[in-house]
Amino acid sequence: xxxxxxxxxxxxxxxxxxxxxxxxxxxxxxxxxxxxxxxxxxxxxxxxxxxxxxxxxxxxxxxxxxxxxxxxxxxxxxxxxxxxxxxxxxxxxxxxxxxxxxxxxxxxxxxxxxxxxxxxxxxxxxxxxxxxxxxxxxxxxxxxxxxxxxxxxxxxxxxxxxxxxxxxxxxxxxxxxxxxxxxxxxxxxxxxxxxxxxxxxxxxxxxxxxxxxxxxxxxxxxxxxxxxxxxxxxxxxxxxxxxxxxxxxxxxxxxxxxxxxxxxxxxxxxxxxxxxxxxxxxxxxxxxxxxxxxxxxxxxxxxxxxxxxxxxxxxxxxxxxxxxxxxxxxxxxxxxxxxxxxxxxxxxxxxxxxxxxxxxxxxxxxxxxxxxxxxxxxxxxxxxxxxxxxxxxxxxxxxxxxxxxxxxxxxxxxxxxxxxxxxxxxxxxxxxxxxxxxxxxxxxxxxxxxxxxx
Amino acid sequence: xxxxxxxxxxxxxxxxxxxxxxxxxxxxxxxxxxxxxxxxxxxxxxxxxxxxxxxxxxxxxxxxxxxxxxxxxxxxxxxxxxxxxxxxxxxxxxxxxxxxxxxxxxxxxxxxxxxxxxxxxxxxxxxxxxxxxxxxxxxxxxxxxxxxxxxxxxxxxxxxxxxxxxxxxxxxxxxxxxxxxxxxxxxxxxxxxxxxxxxxxxxxxxxxxxxxxxxxxxxxxxxxxxxxxxxxxxxxxxxxxxxxxxxxxxxxxxxxxxxxxxxxxxxxxxxxxxxxxxxxxxxxxxxxxxxxxxxxxxxxxxxxxxxxxx
Numbered sequence: 001x002x003x004x005x006x007x008x009x010x011x012x013x014x015x016x017x018x019x020x021x022x023x024x025x026x027x028x029x030x031x032x033x034x035x036x037x038x039x040x041x042x043x044x045x046x047x048x049x050x051x052x053x054x055x056x057x058x059x060x061x062x063x064x065x066x067x068x069x070x071x072x073x074x075x076x077x078x079x080x081x082x083x084x085x086x087x088x089x090x091x092x093x094x095x096x097x098x099x100x101x102x103x104x105x106x107x108x109x110x111x112x113x114x115x116x117x118x119x120x121x122x123x124x125x126x127x128x129x130x131x132x133x134x135x136x137x138x139x140x141x142x143x144x145x146x147x148x149x150x151x152x153x154x155x156x157x158x159x160x161x162x163x164x165x166x167x168x169x170x171x172x173x174x175x176x177x178x179x180x181x182x183x184x185x186x187x188x189x190x191x192x193x194x195x196x197x198x199x200x201x202x203x204x205x206x207x208x209x210x211x212x213x214x215x216x217x218x219x220x221x222x223x224x225x226x227x228x229x230x231x232x233x234x235x236x237x238x239x240x241x242x243x244x245x246x247x248x249x250x251x252x253x254x255x256x257x258x259x260x261x262x263x264x265x266x267x268x269x270x271x272x273x274x275x276x277x278x279x280x281x282x283x284x285x286x287x288x289x290x291x292x293x294x295x296x297x298x299x300x301x302x303x304x305x306x307x308x309x310x311x312x313x314x315x316x317x318x319x320x321x322x323x324x325x326x327x328x329x330x331x332x333x334x335x336x337x338x339x340x341x342x343x344x345x346x347x348x349x350x351x352x353x354x355x356x357x358x359x360x361x362x363x364x365x366x367x368x369x370x371x372x373x374x375x376x377x378x379x380x381x382x383x384x385x386x387x388x389x390x391x392x393x394x395x396x397x398x399x400x401x402x403x404x405x406x407x408x409x410x411x412x413x414x415x416x417x418x419x420x421x422x423x424x425x426x427x428x429x430x431x432x433x434x435x436x437x438x439x440x441x442x443x444x445x446x447x448x449x450x451x452x453x454x
Numbered sequence: 455x456x457x458x459x460x461x462x463x464x465x466x467x468x469x470x471x472x473x474x475x476x477x478x479x480x481x482x483x484x485x486x487x488x489x490x491x492x493x494x495x496x497x498x499x500x501x502x503x504x505x506x507x508x509x510x511x512x513x514x515x516x517x518x519x520x521x522x523x524x525x526x527x528x529x530x531x532x533x534x535x536x537x538x539x540x541x542x543x544x545x546x547x548x549x550x551x552x553x554x555x556x557x558x559x560x561x562x563x564x565x566x567x568x569x570x571x572x573x574x575x576x577x578x579x580x581x582x583x584x585x586x587x588x589x590x591x592x593x594x595x596x597x598x599x600x601x602x603x604x605x606x607x608x609x610x611x612x613x614x615x616x617x618x619x620x621x622x623x624x625x626x627x628x629x630x631x632x633x634x635x636x637x638x639x640x641x642x643x644x645x646x647x648x649x650x651x652x653x654x655x656x657x658x659x660x661x662x663x664x665x666x667x668x669x670x671x672x673x674x675x676x677x678x679x680x681x682x683x684x685x686x687x688x689x690x691x692x693x694x695x696x697x698x699x700x701x702x703x704x705x706x707x708x709x710x711x712x713x714x715x716x717x718x719x720x721x722x723x724x725x726x727x728x729x730x731x732x733x734x735x736x737x738x739x740x741x742x743x744x745x746x747x748x749x750x751x752x753x754x755x756x757x758x759x760x761x762x763x764x
Contacts, residue, residue: 078541
């Protein structure tokens, strides 16, 4: 134990003396976070919807690049060959290396979280759960990092192998691109990647209901971690001269790949693909949350309240909350879809039932949901919704209700699908729908009050 | 005398190449034993099998009475190793390295004592990357002694060292002997082996071709004495050939080389001859056969024979 403890301590000391390691391990995650903060600057609550992704990227980078790079470079130098001449068993070196990396990743995650808090993000909903989830995520990726270190014969090979894992996980694995934005086939593929479960687990602890909703994710990550760490220990190579192609025990890669496959198949069998796309069960079930405080009735909204609104919104031609101009014509296919929605709104139950605020909120969602999942029809529906609202509500009343929605974005509930209006797809995160509803409500007010003449 | 290391019938094959073809040798307690051989002769493979870095295809390695293949961890507590190039992380300091490696053993030597003994106190907190070759080698030796080993194994320890560092290293190895350590030294530097080793084994093409003390090996392979002289004018070879006991005569300019079993009478006759020809003797060198001669003789393809003296 003494040897393990000393090796762990020394590994950490050496890490903190290595400028490049600090740059990659700490500065890059922070830069990533700031980039997200700037990219999603219009969100009411900064960064909270993205902490799952940001923390996953940090763990992924530290475990799948940092760990194997350090291990392989020390092996190339002959450090591990020298370690092998000592009586400390292999498992002790593996455990100590993995623990050191966990501490490094944890500190990087804490730093990232600290910066997010300083930028205005509220405290995670379940801090202790977040630590547990972060630990399980780290375990899974450290196992993967160990396997990469044993596969790679040199440092350039680590970079190549790491990218082979990193990029697919980022793009179609649900780490950097939200699952709801991905085509169906990619959503199925993502079920075989641990990144998806990592994001889901971490996000649930930041803005969802915590560990109770992420049992499957933790199980999947633990399975992948056990397979990776076991294979990493069994494939352990001390000597740079010992090439992977010539090493024994290559069959240990089977359980590693088997774990990924098993997790994906299990997700398919248990219909986890659909469940996890529905953010309500995992990410932020805000839709069912009661209002934190008793709210004043919308009728008390005054012209002063309306004038005091923050009318700074993204441009109509952008990606977030696009809004077609009167001269813009939809394509034939989209035109049919728009027309179907226009007709469907007349009998659409969420637009007819409940109190006025909830009805308007539901109708605004008809614009917000396609925007949140970037459907081709997204920019053509807001004018339709606005037109419908103006038909069923008097101008003053509509302005007050929309202003109320803007001032109480977390109130009531939002819908995540308008499939019954003929537009397919499900919003991945209710918080996004709320945010887009907020933006469209402002854009509607701008037009109704004549601040914008379109 | 107690046998500290016993290697028997060691064989190792890498694909089609048979690196070791039955290596046998023993080390007695307190001796410095040199493993000599040209590049590719099997020194490294032998040491790697002894150290447990490679598993031999056949043969046994016994260290301090323990089967090294069956009890590798126990054996690693008995041996201290300094590899050819000591590789540590760039930013680690000698003090940290000694603390770290000391923690791998139950009763390590105090770090400060090792720093003092190997003259590393001034560099105790310097990064490894800033150490000179000699300082790195001293650190490697200190690491080998971190757990008070019974047997010290040094793999090409003076490779890459400058003359001063090499001199210091040799002094340290002699000190090991004085302190009673058993040392297995792998080297291809013949003067180093001759100066340091009590016994040497010459390995070539995967097998031991000679073992014994350096003196015994030289004596066994002795081809007499080599004589070289330079005169003030060219000497007629025919007249030199008339001197009894002189052989392998050759000349290069004014220098003449030959071998003889007994140099004294030949040199006397040579002086007489030079005087008769009116030539002046400018240089005269008489040299006994060296370990290098033995080594070259045994490791040259045309000179294969086995010599075992001890």
